[in-house]
Amino acid sequence: MVKYISKRLLVSIPVIIGITILSFIIMKLSPGDPLANFINPSINMEDLEKSRQALGLNDPLHIQYVKWIGQVIRGNFGYTYSGNHSIGNLILERLPNTVILTLSAFILSFVVGIPLGVIGAVRKNTRIDYGITLMSLVGVAIPSFFFGLLVIYVFALLLGIFPSGGMENIRAGFTGFAYYMDILHHLVLPALVLSLGNIASVSRFTRSNMLDILKEDYIRTAKAKGLRNKAIIYRHALRNALIPVVTIFGLSIPFLFSGAYITESIFNWPGMGQLGIRAIQDREYGIIMALNLITATLVLAGNLVSDILYAIVDPRIRH
Amino acid sequence: MLIKKNSFYDYAYRRFRRNKLAVIGTFITLAFVLVALVAPVLAPYEPSEFFFIEGQNVYNKYASPSMEHLLGTDSLGRDVFSRLLYGARVTMLVALSAVIISTVIGTIIGLVSGYFGKFLDAFFMRIVDIVISFPVLFLLISISTIMDPSIWIVILAIGLVSWTSTARLVRGEVLRVKELDYIVAANACGSSSLKIIVKHILPNILAPIMVQVTIGTAQAILMEASLSFLGVGVQQPTPSWGNMLMDAQKLLVLRDMPWIWIPPGMVTLLLVLAIYFVGDGLRDAFDPKQ
Numbered sequence: 178m179v180k181y182i183s184k185r186l187l188v189s190i191p192v193i194i195g196i197t198i199l200s201f202i203i204m205k206l207s208p209g210d211p212l213a214n215f216i217n218p219s220i221n222m223e224d225l226e227k228s229r230q231a232l233g234l235n236d237p238l239h240i241q242y243v244k245w246i247g248q249v250i251r252g253n254f255g256y257t258y259s260g261n262h263s264i265g266n267l268i269l270e271r272l273p274n275t276v277i278l279t280l281s282a283f284i285l286s287f288v289v290g291i292p293l294g295v296i297g298a299v300r301k302n303t304r305i306d307y308g309i310t311l312m313s314l315v316g317v318a319i320p321s322f323f324f325g326l327l328v329i330y331v332f333a334l335l336l337g338i339f340p341s342g343g344m345e346n347i348r349a350g351f352t353g354f355a356y357y358m359d360i361l362h363h364l365v366l367p368a369l370v371l372s373l374g375n376i377a378s379v380s381r382f383t384r385s386n387m388l389d390i391l392k393e394d395y396i397r398t399a400k401a402k403g404l405r406n407k408a409i410i411y412r413h414a415l416r417n418a419l420i421p422v423v424t425i426f427g428l429s430i431p432f433l434f435s436g437a438y439i440t441e442s443i444f445n446w447p448g449m450g451q452l453g454i455r456a457i458q459d460r461e462y463g464i465i466m467a468l469n470l471i472t473a474t475l476v477l478a479g480n481l482v483s484d485i486l487y488a489i490v491d492p493r494i495r496h
Numbered sequence: 497m498l499i500k501k502n503s504f505y506d507y508a509y510r511r512f513r514r515n516k517l518a519v520i521g522t523f524i525t526l527a528f529v530l531v532a533l534v535a536p537v538l539a540p541y542e543p544s545e546f547f548f549i550e551g552q553n554v555y556n557k558y559a560s561p562s563m564e565h566l567l568g569t570d571s572l573g574r575d576v577f578s579r580l581l582y583g584a585r586v587t588m589l590v591a592l593s594a595v596i597i598s599t600v601i602g603t604i605i606g607l608v609s610g611y612f613g614k615f616l617d618a619f620f621m622r623i624v625d626i627v628i629s630f631p632v633l634f635l636l637i638s639i640s641t642i643m644d645p646s647i648w649i650v651i652l653a654i655g656l657v658s659w660t661s662t663a664r665l666v667r668g669e670v671l672r673v674k675e676l677d678y679i680v681a682a683n684a685c686g687s688s689s690l691k692i693i694v695k696h697i698l699p700n701i702l703a704p705i706m707v708q709v710t711i712g713t714a715q716a717i718l719m720e721a722s723l724s725f726l727g728v729g730v731q732q733p734t735p736s737w738g739n740m741l742m743d744a745q746k747l748l749v750l751r752d753m754p755w756i757w758i759p760p761g762m763v764t765l766l767l768v769l770a771i772y773f774v775g776d777g778l779r780d781a782f783d784p785k786q
Contacts, residue, residue, distance in 0.1 A: 188622075195626035203638045314776075318714065318769040320721045323761035326744050334751045341747060435631035439722060443745070454726065457637060469638065473629040480629075 200469035201242050254467040264463050275448035279433045281368040286375035294383025316377030325370040325443040339366050342445035367444040371436045375429050386418040420490050427483030431476045511781040518777020524770035532584040541575040543582040544733040561755050568755040571743050579735035586736045590651050591716040597655025606666025607693050624660045640728040650729050654719050662708050669701035703782040710775035714768045721764050737764045
């Protein structure tokens, strides 16, 4: 086990270096002068050149990269060009909001997806099964922003049960328990939209695993022993069918983070995705690089954890 | 008929034809392709033609559906129905071109990695790991902000981001096929690596690649729509189903003018769903276990 984990960790090292190089290159290739906002008739060209020098924009690329990495390792992502805010702090402010949203969507996709998959497999080729299959295909096929707009249209604008955006009702000034309930109220629609695609893939995956397992010899043995159907499904089949579902844990992370961009911008959710979209408009390379790097690292870590979890629950993988 | 009788593809075709959803999906997809091809004939107006309120020098903005404008007009007084039809062309062009790029890159890298193994394999698979670590949309947005957004950049971006799954798939298939007797025999006969890869391996892993191409097309359509919706994809005045939905971010449009945003969303959903049906049908048809 230790050998497997250390091997996986070693393989991750070149990948993480590659991730940093790629995010650095992408943003350095961007057109647009970060100082463009300050250029006006009254500015002195020499001053402009001085601040360029001070910001390190004139250094050769590999020096800029090394400087940047040096800062990143110390947890310092540099400062925004305009306003000189610490990028690390900006992201830290947003991170919890994105984590709340993605974590709820993550939990929702397994809590809803697994039972749907089990029902589909147990009732194979019935109307319920066809209904679930069709629903999960629609879930994968619908553009998430269109689903988001539909949900806002129906639940916020027509029915008025949920708010159409934002994270809290600032004007109401809730405190304590009411404050958390208010956030929860705002969370329902975005979490639903973000998790839809994942619910669909979890339920399809669970269904097909369950079907494979139900064909196994030990299920027939259990039936022959005269066990009740429920016991067979939940105690014998489901446990084994859920093992490969662990792999989806890792796969969901990039999916959810990508989705957060769209979901956050539709629902005005003050998270990292929304910050990223604004950074692109303002040409804040530092923020974009930092966001790229943080999410890519999270994804890498997620894959690592799910590989290791898989190896723990299924010893065959280690060999 | 192109397909030899009783061949693998003949059996697959027969299995495919029995799958109702797959057949329906094929017909819907073909219908969309047809609409895209003859859009100029079907569309009552030019996609970027502005309409004015009669007798006034004011754009006929947000007109509700009528006989003149079947699906009303948008924020600039353009005919939504015509834009929808022309949007089909843009969607197909982007999705198909992007899939060609990603399939070519993915297949070549997968073949090389799987066949030669060792250093090349380790190298390419680490690159795949790196690209896969970035959430797709993140990379897409980065690429399309670097270059000035245009249809070709969108195609290139989607192609460059989505080859990784094809590469992994092809590599796995090559590893499976490589150990089979006929490849060992071809090797023993002294065939060159290139000949073995192109003549013996590639034809035998074509089926899973075809499934991947189908699914990839559906995903490319979704990616283009998301990019255009966020404003970093296909740019106005070119109509795309994604950028037609941009306006619906305003609550007023969302609430009171459903004709602007529901049709482009529904056609995207329908087309992607139909292509997924075809993909699922192909996968089942090619699977000899079925």
